[in-house]
Amino acid sequence: MQSPFSLQGRSILVTGASAGIGAETAVVLRQLGAYVIVSGRNKERLTETAKRIDSTEVTIEPFDLESTGQIVGWIKSLVQKVGPLSGVVHSAGIQEILPLRSLSDESLARMMKTNFHAGIALAKGIRQKGCHAPGCSIVFLSSVMGLVGQPGRIAYSASKAALIGACRSLALELAPEDIRVNCIAPALVETEMSAQTKAQLTEDQMRQVNAMHPLGIGSPQDVAYAAAYLLSPAAKWVTGTTLVIDGGYTAA
Amino acid sequence: MDKKQFYEAFADIVEADPASISGSKNLKEVEGWDSLAAVGFLAMADKEFQTRVDPSKLQKCNTVDDLAALFGDKISD
Numbered sequence: 059m060q061s062p063f064s065l066q067g068r069s070i071l072v073t074g075a076s077a078g079i080g081a082e083t084a085v086v087l088r089q090l091g092a093y094v095i096v097s098g099r100n101k102e103r104l105t106e107t108a109k110r111i112d113s114t115e116v117t118i119e120p121f122d123l124e125s126t127g128q129i130v131g132w133i134k135s136l137v138q139k140v141g142p143l144s145g146v147v148h149s150a151g152i153q154e155i156l157p158l159r160s161l162s163d164e165s166l167a168r169m170m171k172t173n174f175h176a177g178i179a180l181a182k183g184i185r186q187k188g189c190h191a192p193g194c195s196i197v198f199l200s201s202v203m204g205l206v207g208q209p210g211r212i213a214y215s216a217s218k219a220a221l222i223g224a225c226r227s228l229a230l231e232l233a234p235e236d237i238r239v240n241c242i243a244p245a246l247v248e249t250e251m252s253a254q255t256k257a258q259l260t261e262d263q264m265r266q267v268n269a270m271h272p273l274g275i276g277s278p279q280d281v282a283y284a285a286a287y288l289l290s291p292a293a294k295w296v297t298g299t300t301l302v303i304d305g306g307y308t309a310a
Numbered sequence: 311m312d313k314k315q316f317y318e319a320f321a322d323i324v325e326a327d328p329a330s331i332s333g334s335k336n337l338k339e340v341e342g343w344d345s346l347a348a349v350g351f352l353a354m355a356d357k358e359f360q361t362r363v364d365p366s367k368l369q370k371c372n373t374v375d376d377l378a379a380l381f382g383d384k385i386s387d
Contacts, residue, residue: 154353155349155353156349156350156353157346157347157349157350159323159325159346159347159350160323160349160350160353160354209345209346210346210349257362257364257365258349258352258365259365260365260366260368260369261366263345263365
């Protein structure tokens, strides 16, 4: 009998698969039997991710999600290549620390576009007729910053909270179409993106950040397992919610 | 950018009157120079000078001119 956590027979698109959480998620999903479509902007890095996966069961699909107007068409053409999708993990995103005084309209818009608008467009794309398989599951990578705040994270928090808010309505709207929608809210995870952020902090500030994580800083795998669960038959009764994977960060 | 423009950009970040900012001014005496201003400064460095400034170098700066020195000859006198 197939394990409820198995992703055998499922084709899943992972955005932001060039690095960090996206890359690790692609690897884990494949380990659980999924056919994985890895997407990102950088073809070389996507190829690196694909190398870590059994190469016959992965498709490399470079795409710049900033072209939000083209995402729906892209999903349609992707499905023509690989068949209906059983899920999508929207892990692509950008982060910037900017205090309000330095926050331009343009910075705010840029953050919202990649982190939020692209997620909505992906949902719209996968919802198209013939594009989703039964038991389809959409997973948005939100963040604890979508639940709690921190100075300098106005735009980032807004974009991540937007996913959480949208996810509820999306879940209700798409339930009759057998599509589930959920968010994952990780705290600080060891990735390239967080390394860039860390580079902006002093040692003291970094110490403070570490102290706020009772179980330490997370690994991309910790988040990947959460995505795997939400994409699996085991989560068939889970929709419209946010799975917090944060080492205890928000418990404080 | 020249030094005068740099002082103005700095004054903007710390929300101070540009007239009150001189090169020799000690950062500790600049009211708006806090950790958030420092973040804004790092963002400006990236945007205006395409330079990633190491936060620890930032901590070692005592005066406004020390900050300017982080950008070497990208700031003309």
